[in-house]
Amino acid sequence: MSTNKIIILGAGPSGLSTAYGVKKNSEIDIEIYEKKNKVGGLAGSFSIDKDIVDYGPHRLAIQNPQIKKIAETLLKSNILINKSQHGVQFKSKLYQFPPKIKDLINIKSIILISKIIISYFSGKIHWFVNRYGNENFNDFVHHQFGKYFLDQIAKPMSTKVWGDSNKIDPNFVTQRFSMIKPFEIFKQFIFPSPKLNPSIFYYPKYGGFQAIWDAMKDSLENNRVKVNLESYPTKIFIEKNKISYLEIQNKDQCIKINTEDTTVVSSIPIFNLLKLMNKADDNLLELAKKVRVRSMYLVIMKFNQNQTLPYRTLIFPEKKFIFNRIFEQNLYSRNTVEDNKSVIVADITFDKDSEFHSAEKIEEIVKAQVGSLKYVNIDKLESIKVELVEYAYVSPEEQTRKNFQFIERKLNEIENLELIGRFGVGEYDNSDYAILNGLNLSDFLSSKISKIEYELIKSGTSQEKILG
Numbered sequence: 468m469s470t471n472k473i474i475i476l477g478a479g480p481s482g483l484s485t486a487y488g489v490k491k492n493s494e495i496d497i498e499i500y501e502k503k504n505k506v507g508g509l510a511g512s513f514s515i516d517k518d519i520v521d522y523g524p525h526r527l528a529i530q531n532p533q534i535k536k537i538a539e540t541l542l543k544s545n546i547l548i549n550k551s552q553h554g555v556q557f558k559s560k561l562y563q564f565p566p567k568i569k570d571l572i573n574i575k576s577i578i579l580i581s582k583i584i585i586s587y588f589s590g591k592i593h594w595f596v597n598r599y600g601n602e603n604f605n606d607f608v609h610h611q612f613g614k615y616f617l618d619q620i621a622k623p624m625s626t627k628v629w630g631d632s633n634k635i636d637p638n639f640v641t642q643r644f645s646m647i648k649p650f651e652i653f654k655q656f657i658f659p660s661p662k663l664n665p666s667i668f669y670y671p672k673y674g675g676f677q678a679i680w681d682a683m684k685d686s687l688e689n690n691r692v693k694v695n696l697e698s699y700p701t702k703i704f705i706e707k708n709k710i711s712y713l714e715i716q717n718k719d720q721c722i723k724i725n726t727e728d729t730t731v732v733s734s735i736p737i738f739n740l741l742k743l744m745n746k747a748d749d750n751l752l753e754l755a756k757k758v759r760v761r762s763m764y765l766v767i768m769k770f771n772q773n774q775t776l777p778y779r780t781l782i783f784p785e786k787k788f789i790f791n792r793i794f795e796q797n798l799y800s801r802n803t804v805e806d807n808k809s810v811i812v813a814d815i816t817f818d819k820d821s822e823f824h825s826a827e828k829i830e831e832i833v834k835a836q837v838g839s840l841k842y843v844n845i846d847k848l849e850s851i852k853v854e855l856v857e858y859a860y861v862s863p864e865e866q867t868r869k870n871f872q873f874i875e876r877k878l879n880e881i882e883n884l885e886l887i888g889r890f891g892v893g894e895y896d897n898s899d900y901a902i903l904n905g906l907n908l909s910d911f912l913s914s915k916i917s918k919i920e921y922e923l924i925k926s927g928t929s930q931e932k933i934l935g
C-alpha cells in the first residue's frame with residue numbers, strides 16, 4: 468500500500484506496535500494521538516502512593532520470537548524472567564495450576580477428581596446423543612469437559628467475566644477453547660509442554676508493565692514519530708469514501724489536519740469513532756449502541772508484609788466470590804511496591820452503564836471476602852482503594868460480535884481507514900496479539916504485503932488464539 472503519512476488514534480499496544488513496525492520498514496511520516504497523558508492503554512500501569520500497579524495481571528509471553536526480540540531490544544537490562552505461578556481456589560481449597568500430583572492425594576481431592584472423571588464420560592455420551600445439534604458455550608464445555616466442570620467452574624466463571632454464558636458466541640468459544648483438550652491437560656501433568664502452558668514470561672524489572680510501552684514510545688520518538696498525549700479527535704470528515712480531514716483537540720487548541728494522502732489507523736473504541744464521523748449512518752449508530760462493553764473495578768489492597776498470596780495469580784471460579792481473580796503486584800516485580808509491603812489486586816467485571824454496586828460497596832464486599840481466605844491475614848491490611856476501568860472487555864456475546872463485525876465491514880469501505888485493537892475491532896486478545904496484529908498491519912502499510920495477504924494473516928492469527 469502506498470501512503471505518504473499515517474495518523475494513529477490511540478497509543479495502546481496495537482497503535483504503538485503499528486508505528487513501531489512501520490518505522491522498522493520505511494520512512495513514512497507517523498503521528499500518534501492519545502487521549503490520556505501516557506501511552507500503553509489497558510496494558511499500562513498506574514501509581515498509587517509509592518507503588519506501581521498494572522491494570523490486571525500482564526505478562527509478556529516470549530514463545531513468539533518477534534515479541535521476544537522486541538522485548539529484549541526495548542527493555543535491555545530492565546528485564547526479569549518470571550516463572551508462571553497460578554492457583555485456583557475451589558471448594559475452600561487452593562490448588563496450584565497445573566496441579567501437583569502430591570497435592571491431589573487427599574480424600575477431598577480424590578472425591579472431586581472422581582466427580583470430574585464420571586461427569587467427563589457422561590459428557591461424551593451426551594455429545595454422542597446430541598452430536599447433530601448446534602452447540603452453544605454451555606453445550607461445548609459440557610461435551611468437552613463434562614457437566615460438573617461446566618456447572619461448578621466454567622459457567623460461574625464465564626458469567627462473572629463475560630455476562631450470561633448462554634449468550635456467548637459459539638464461534639468465539641470454538642476459536643478460544645478448541646485447543647484445550649482434557650486429555651492434553653492430563654498429559655501436561657505428566658509431560659509438561661511449554662507450548663500448552665507457557666510457563667516463562669518477561670516482565671520489566673522497574674516501572675511495571677508500563678515500562679515496555681514507555682520504551683516503545685521513546686524508540687518511536689527517536690525515529691521521528693510524533694506522539695501527542697492528551698490529544699484526541701473531535702470530528703472526522705468523510706467525503707467520497709475517504710477521510711478528508713480530522714479535527715484534533717490537544718491540550719490548548721483544536722487543529723485541523725488534511726488527510727487526503729494519509730492513512731488513518733484507529734484503535735479507539737469503534738462506537739466512539741462512529742460518533743465523530745460527519746456521515747455516520749443512523750443504522751450503524753443504532754447497532755453501535757447495542758454493543759455490550761464490560762467495565763471493571765480493580766480493588767487494590769496494601770498489606771504490611773512482604774508477601775500475601777501463596778501464588779502470583781489466583782483464580783476464583785465460584786459464584787460466591789465477587790471477584791474473578793486476584794494477583795499480587797510485588798510478585799511480578801519486587802521493585803514495583805515499597806520494601807516489605809505487598810499489594811494485591813482483585814478484579815470485578817460488570818456491564819458498563821448497568822446498575823452495579825458502588826465503589827464503596829465493592830470495597831466492603833471484597834475486604835470481607837478476601838479476609839475469609841485462610842492464607843490472608845487481614846489484620847495486616849494497611850489501605851484499600853478502588854479504581855474503575857470503564858472499557859475493559861467487549862462482551863463476546865453473539866449479538867455484540869455480529870454488530871461489531873457489521874460495523875467493521877461498513878467502515879472498511881472507507882479507503883484510508885484501518886481499524887485495529889481491543890475496542891477498534893472487538894478482538895479479545897492479549898497484549899502479545901495486540902503487538903503481532905500491529906506488526907501485521909505495519910507490513911501492509913509499508914507495502915511489504917498486499918491487502919489480500921494482510922486479510923489472510925489477520926484471519927489466520929485469530930484462529931490461533933490461546934487462553935490468556
Ligand SMILES: Cc1cc2nc3c(=O)[nH]c(=O)nc-3n(C[C@H](O)[C@H](O)[C@H](O)COP(=O)(O)OP(=O)(O)OC[C@H]3O[C@@H](n4cnc5c(N)ncnc54)[C@H](O)[C@@H]3O)c2cc1C
Nearest residue numbers: 477479480481502508509510523524525699888889897898
Ligand atoms: C484485566 C485485564 C488483564 C489483562 N491481562 C493481560 C495479560 O496477562 N497479558 C496480556 O498480554 N494482555 C492482557 N490484557 C489485555 C491487554 O491489556 C490488551 O490486549 C491490550 O491493552 C490491547 O491493546 P489495544 O491497543 O488494542 O487497546 P487499549 O489498550 O485499550 O489501547 C487503546 C488506546 O486508545 C486510547 N484512546 C481511547 N479513546 C481515544 C480517543 N478518543 N482518542 C485518542 N485515544 C483514545 C486509550 O486511552 C488507549 O491508550 C489484559 C486486559 C485486561 C483488561
